[in-house]
Amino acid sequence: MALTMTRTRTQTALTKLAERVANVHGELAYLEWRLAASGSEVALRERLGGRRGELLDAREALYITLRQFDPALDPQTIGTLDAWLRPFGRGNPAMKRYEESLSWEGHPRK
Amino acid sequence: MKWLANELAMLAGEMQKIDIEVKRLAARRTAIAEKHAALAKVAALAEVPQLPTVVPPVRAHHPYGGRGNLRNFFREALRAAYPGALDSRTIAEVAVRHFWDTFESDEQRQYFKRERVTHTLQKLVRLGEVERLHPASTNAVGGWRWKVDEPSIVDLIAMRGDLVEG
Numbered sequence: 156m157a158l159t160m161t162r163t164r165t166q167t168a169l170t171k172l173a174e175r176v177a178n179v180h181g182e183l184a185y186l187e188w189r190l191a192a193s194g195s196e197v198a199l200r201e202r203l204g205g206r207r208g209e210l211l212d213a214r215e216a217l218y219i220t221l222r223q224f225d226p227a228l229d230p231q232t233i234g235t236l237d238a239w240l241r242p243f244g245r246g247n248p249a250m251k252r253y254e255e256s257l258s259w260e261g262h263p264r265k
Numbered sequence: 266m267k268w269l270a271n272e273l274a275m276l277a278g279e280m281q282k283i284d285i286e287v288k289r290l291a292a293r294r295t296a297i298a299e300k301h302a303a304l305a306k307v308a309a310l311a312e313v314p315q316l317p318t319v320v321p322p323v324r325a326h327h328p329y330g331g332r333g334n335l336r337n338f339f340r341e342a343l344r345a346a347y348p349g350a351l352d353s354r355t356i357a358e359v360a361v362r363h364f365w366d367t368f369e370s371d372e373q374r375q376y377f378k379r380e381r382v383t384h385t386l387q388k389l390v391r392l393g394e395v396e397r398l399h400p401a402s403t404n405a406v407g408g409w410r411w412k413v414d415e416p417s418i419v420d421l422i423a424m425r426g427d428l429v430e431g
Contacts, residue, residue, distance in 0.1 A: 175310065213310055219303035 169224060173233055176217045181235035183210050189254070202257040282371060293366065329364050335385055338363060343395055343411040350398055350410035357382040383407070 186207045193200050218230040243249040243256065301317070308316040329335040338360060343351060357378040361368075368374045386409050389395040398408035416424065 171311075172307075175307070213306065216303040216306035216310070219300055220307045223300055223304065 164224060172217065172221050172224060174236060174238070176214070176221065176230055176233045177236035178239040179210055179214045179217060180233060181237050182239045183207065183214065184235055185237075185240075185250075186210065189250075199254065202254070206257050286370060289366075290369070329367055335360070335364070335381065336389065339385055339389060340394065340411075343389075343409060347411040347413065350408045353382060353386070353407040353409070356386070356409065 186203050190200060190203050190207065193203065221228050221230045240249050240253060243252040305314075305317040308314060329338075339356065342356060342359060360382060361374055361378060364377075368377065386395060386397075386407075390397050390409075394412055396410050396412045398410055399405060
């Protein structure tokens with residue numbers, strides 16, 4: 156049971172958390188696909204792998220947070236969103252820009 | 266010498282009890298700290314990384330895991346026992362086991378058994394959901410039964426009497 160007061164456990168809060176989870180799911184799905192397709196490009200694989208590690212940590216934190224909101228929720232059933240890619244534009248150029256934005260540590264540059 | 270032995274045994278027992286409580290609380294604190302770290306990480310993802318440091322700690326009111334949980338637990342226990350009844354002692358023991366983690370000390374557990382159980386059962390009686398099977402002014406162990414909207418055997422006999430007279 157959440158420690159938060161009932162009045163702050165709103166649908167808005169839940170929606171925002173779920174959206175964040177869905178975006179992490181979406182970005183992770185893209186990275187998994189991209190890692191599988193990246194072949195022997197070592198530098199790119201390292202950057203993608205770094206970002207993947209960060210996202211796995213973020214996903215775990217979001218899952219714990221959602222369960223704190225409502226223990227009956229199963230965050231794994233939340234689907235995917237591609238809003239995470241929107242700041243980079245649309246289509247293939249957006250993906251290229253996204254990959255270029257990944258630093259060696261895996262942080263996307265703003 | 267006998268007194269000394271008694272006191273030593275009593276103090277050793279107290280320390281043992283404290284050690285068990287400290288161990289349990291340490292495990293509980295670790296679990297809560299993990300959740301706190303996860304929520305702090307989400308705050309950073311939401312671009313408010315300073316949030317965990319600026320929000321003051323509050324003593325959140327969440328006895329028994331949430332509002333109405335204790336009452337609902339008793340409702341379920343008595344409903345499951347119906348048409349049988351449960352005595353106060355049994356209900357208290359079952360409830361203490363169920364809500365074990367919510368007590369911070371043995372004193373709290375004893376207070377719960379002594380006060381909260383009877384108080385909650387009396388509240389359910391006032392709400393008309395439970396019936397008391399013992400006189401209110403007695404020190405004997407009380408009996409409690411889930412109340413259903415059906416005529417009791419006493420009502421049925423009275424109704425039969427009405428029919429015969431009619």
